[in-house]
Amino acid sequence: MAIYFFWGDDDFALTQAIQKLQTDTLDPAWASFNFDRITPDQADPVELALNQAMTPPFGMGQRFVWLVDTTIAQRCSEDLLAELERTLPAIPETTTLLLSSHSKPDGRLKSTKLLKKTANVQEFGLIPPWKTDLLHRQAEKIAETYHIQLTAAAFDYLVEAVGNNTRQLHNELEKISLFADGNSQSLDVGTIAPLITTSTQSALQLSSTIRQGNTPVALELVADLLRQNEPALRIVATLIGQFRQRLWIRIMMDAGERDDKIIAQAANIGNPKQLYFLRQELASISTPQLKRAMPLLLDLEYSLKRQGAEEVAALQTKIIELCQLFKPRSTSSK
Template identity: 60%
Template sequence: MPIYLYWGEDEFAIAQAASALQTQYLDPQWASFNYDKVIPDQADGVIQGLNLAMTPVFGVGCRLVWLVDTTLTQQCSEPLLAELERTLPVLPETSVVLLTSRNKPDGRLKSTKLLQKWANIREFSLIPPWKTDLLLQQVRQVAQETGVKLTTAGAELLAQAVGNNTRQLFCELEKLRLYSGEQRGQTTPPLDAAVIASLVIVNTQSSLQLAAAIRQRQTAQALELVIDLINRNEPALRIVATLVGQFRIWLWVKLMVESGVRDEAEIARAAEVSNPKRIYFLQQEVKPLSLRRLRRTLGLLLDLETRLKQGAEEVSTLQTKIIELCQ
């Protein structure tokens, strides 16, 4: 009676994991009889899902019941909790229950504690755009899973192109896999940056480039980047979140360096940088900056975030504050 709880904002990765469970547990010939997807707007959806999970499997294989966007780990009534406590321990061995949610489980709830006892819990959160080393690691991992060989420069370009969009990453790697098989045969060398640039839509304008333009006081370029990001439907609050994350890293690196810390691993821990090898490059980036300017920049960014959350017009507010940040 495997029970799985998948949560996080990466809906595509959750869907991929759910598909893997279907392949693992369902017999293809009996899947239409043994697979049920309970959507959140169904009345008494959780009770319905539990009843389906208690139903004996038809034919061979297992039964899989997927409770989509469940709120069990955010709110749970006493009657529903009692039903969970009664049902989960006695689920048939041939039943598999998958619960998914965008929100992090509330560890204070009895329902969450119950699921922590019975379920395999896995997080599917999006990698923050400023954690470029983790994005590169994700590209390499998925490329290996899909059988696509990439050079170092090719992997870096693909990570820059797709960011933390896992759906686009899988789509682009599938395109590269087909190209590699058609063009090169079985003995395919790793795909380099030139090939990837010709096949993948590379968005050279990014929020990280915007952060770099602000750091270098390049007002005109920063304003162009803002327009490019907005035209690509990048949410203003997500742009600001990336800027805050990047300037926070720069502030910590500058603070540690001026405090006399030389150990790159210690600086990486303080700045929450997973790869200590990045610290050398970050130190070069913050060398011409003062602590006062970095602190003031973060204050201005938080003020920008507040204004946007209060409903200020996005484009003009971003442009005005970007000019102020560059100056």
């Protein structure tokens, strides 16, 4: 018996894990007979999956039953819970049962507690864009699978370029691996930069342009990002991460903290040496400015997520407001 529950919003990592599990389970010659993919639009999908899981495989290999986008970890009736409690422990060793969901399981539910007892539960969640340390570790781990080495600065550039987009991270590292062609030396920024699609890099440029109060250039960058089919929410996530990081640094500077390691840890900065440049940047930006910027960005994120705002208009409006906030003024204080 092998039961798995995969969940999370990282579609690429989730799909990869499912494909690997499917490959490890099925005999290619008998895959069409022993693979069942059960979707939410089918009648009684959970009961159907459990029935198929109890069915012996044909020929060689195991049976692989995949219950797609199940909601049993968010809501589960008493009758369905009783069926799960009866069937899950009895699933034969010749079956691999996979349940997947994009939503976080509700730990209070009896069905979730049952899954934690009987299944191998794995999370595949996107790393928040502002948690650069975790993004670095993810990039380093995946780079190892492609047998390539990068300098620290090259990893910095790669993480800034792709953000938390794991699909693009794999694509970029695959390109770099093909280019390296077995070269065991660490590749630097100058080597990898021409190979990488830098949509997030452009979003970082947008963040910098906003802090300079340059409205025309900021609007051009927004238009360019949208032409590259960069999702509006990803643009906003990058901006939020950048401004939150600088707000933390500014607050700690105002409080008199001088230890770069402490400031870097609070602001999720992997390399404390970056603070030298960030301090120079923040010399012309005040704490009140950064504090007023955060509600504008969070309001933009909320309007895009919850209210279905028209992306172009919403982005343009808030970008103008943000640029006005940071626009240099010779006669008034910031």
